[in-house]
Amino acid sequence: xxxxxxxxxxxxxxxTSAVCWGSWANTFKGVKNYRFELFYWDYAIGIFLIxxxxxxxxxxxxxxxxxxxxxxxxxxxxxxxSTLIGGAIFNxxxxxxxxxxxxxxxxxxxxxxIGIALVVGVISSYALQPRGNAGLLAAxxxxxxxxxxxxxxxxxxxxxxxxxxxxxxxxxxxxxxxxMGLWAPFVAHAMxxxxxxxxxxxxxxxxxxxxxxxxxxxxxxxxxxxxxxxVNFADYFxxxxxxxxxxxxxxxxxxxxxVFNLVAASFTGVAxxxxxxxxxxxxxxLWGVLAWKEFKGAGSKAYVYLFLMFVFYCLAIALVARAxx
Numbered sequence: 083x084x085x086x087x088x089x090x091x092x093x094x095x096x097x098t099s100a101v102c103w104g105s106w107a108n109t110f111k112g113v114k115n116y117r118f119e120l121f122y123w124d125y126a127i128g129i130f131l132i133x134x135x136x137x138x139x140x141x142x143x144x145x146x147x148x149x150x151x152x153x154x155x156x157x158x159x160x161x162x163x164s165t166l167i168g169g170a171i172f173n174x175x176x177x178x179x180x181x182x183x184x185x186x187x188x189x190x191x192x193x194x195x196i197g198i199a200l201v202v203g204v205i206s207s208y209a210l211q212p213r214g215n216a217g218l219l220a221a222x223x224x225x226x227x228x229x230x231x232x233x234x235x236x237x238x239x240x241x242x243x244x245x246x247x248x249x250x251x252x253x254x255x256x257x258x259x260x261x262m263g264l265w266a267p268f269v270a271h272a273m274x275x276x277x278x279x280x281x282x283x284x285x286x287x288x289x290x291x292x293x294x295x296x297x298x299x300x301x302x303x304x305x306x307x308x309x310x311x312x313v314n315f316a317d318y319f320x321x322x323x324x325x326x327x328x329x330x331x332x333x334x335x336x337x338x339x340x341v342f343n344l345v346a347a348s349f350t351g352v353a354x355x356x357x358x359x360x361x362x363x364x365x366x367x368l369w370g371v372l373a374w375k376e377f378k379g380a381g382s383k384a385y386v387y388l389f390l391m392f393v394f395y396c397l398a399i400a401l402v403a404r405a406x407x
Contacts, residue, residue, distance in 0.1 A: 083148050083282060084140045086349045093403075095346040096358040102339025104192065104365025107183055109332030111374055116325040118180045119304045120318045124326050125180075126173070126293045126300075128333020129340070133285040136341045141282025153280045161272035161279050162287055168268030169291020174299045175199070175261035176292070178254050181308045185251035189370030189377065190237045193363035193391060194255040195262060197230035200360040202263025204402070211270050213351035214405035222401035226360075229394035230259075233367075236387035240380055254308065273347070281344035289337060354402060361399045364392060 086092040110121055141150040154162075175195075182191035201223050208219060234252065241247045269288065272279045279287065304313050339359065347355035367388065370376040377384055 083146075083150070083153075083280060084143055085281075085345055089349070092346040092349040092355075093358075095342040096350075096355055099339040099343035099346070099355075099359040100361045101365055102335050102342070102362075103196075103359060104362035105369065106332045106335040106339070107180070107188055107192070107366060108369055108373070109328040109335070110180060110183065111188065111369075113322075113325045113328050116321055117307075117310065117313050117317070118184050119300060119307060119313055120321050121325060121329045121332075122177060122180060122300055123296065123318060124329025125333040125336075126289075126296045128330035129337035130286075130289040130293045130333075131330070132334045132337035133282075133289040133341060136338070137282040137286050140341070140345075141280070148280055150280075150282050150286070153283045154286075156277055157272075157279045157283065158276040161276060164268045165272045165279060165284050165287040166291035166294075168265040168272075169288040169293075170295035170298075171261055171268070172265040172288065173292035173295045175258045175265070177299050177303060178258035178261070181303070182251050182254040182258060185248050185254065185309060186237065187370050187376040188374060189367045189388070190233060191251070191255050191258075192366035192370075193233040193395070194230050194237075194252065195259040196360050196363045196366075197226050197233070197395075198256060198259025199262035200226045200398070202260055203266040203360065206263065206267040206270075209267075211274050211351055214354055214402075216405075218401050218405035222398045222405065225394045225398035225401060229363075229391045229398060232387045232391040232394065233363075236377070236380075236384045236391065239384040239387065240377070250308070269344070273344075281348050282341065284344050285337070285341045288340070354405065358399060358403060361395060364395050367391070 086095060110118060110125075113121055137150040143149070146152065147156065179191060179195050182195060185191075204219055204223055208214070208216070237252070238247060265288075269284055272284055272287075273281070306312070339362075343355050343359040371388065377388070
């Protein structure tokens with residue numbers, strides 16, 4: 083299978099991962115009058131399909147013991163189960179994130195949710211696989227927390243511009259962030275304990291767990307939505323073709339970032355790769371501010387908070403990256 087053989091290649095893959103993770107939600111923003119609960123079915127299919135494609139290509143270059151199929155056959159069942167559970171937890175977190183994007187926008191939902199996830203994920207992953215400088219990782223986590231607080235301040239300042247500020251959206255972001263940070267330890271376990279799963283195998287089972295769990299999480303939100311009236315499967319089949327295409331495309335973009343992040347983790351360690359990949363909020367916030375004009379009409383205070391949020395996220399990324407040195 084393909085794996086990076088130098089820090090520069092691993093870093094490039096992690097940066098690509100961050101761009102993918104910070105950009106996939108544009109596909110949802112680009113869908114008009116299509117509920118996120120319906121969009122999400124196509125998204126879940128997309129993440130699973132791309133993991134299979136990359137697993138059978140990049141993950142099977144030499145057909146040796148580490149190739150996708152051989153690795154799956156040799157891995158401990160407990161590691162497969164651990165990854166499936168991680169996928170189910172990720173899926174619930176991501177559903178809540180998409181709901182928060184629907185309520186608050188990219189520039190708010192991503193930094194708050196993923197910033198919290200960075201804190202939870204780095205700490206829990208490092209506890210399982212202690213690689214990197216603990217002091218620098220801790221400093222990076224503190225900077226991420228400050229960035230989350232600043233982004234929340236920016237959101238609060240929208241009220242002065244006559245825009246609706248929803249407490250429900252912030253609560254949804256926080257719950258999403260905590261859950262988003264909890265799936266990483268399950269992946270770390272599967273990649274480091276016993277007969278391990280390789281990165282491509284992890285991606286397949288993680289996304290399979292996410293897809294299967296849609297029958298629980300997404301069905302629940304279809305019946306009891308956070309916003310709007312309940313929807314059913316008939317609404318999905320009546321949905322626009324563009325919505326289905328964009329949903330699958332969004333899944334492909336996110337799934338590509340996931341595979342790249344996991345493959346890079348095989349070189350740098352899960353804590354480092356996960357943290358750098360979680361710089362995606364900066365990418366998402368730029369999309370929200372520049373492309374979708376989510377802060378149009380907001381006062382200068384909001385932009386000051388956003389600028390400081392970017393500064394502290396940059397510091398968080400730099401410190402986490404330096405921790406690998």
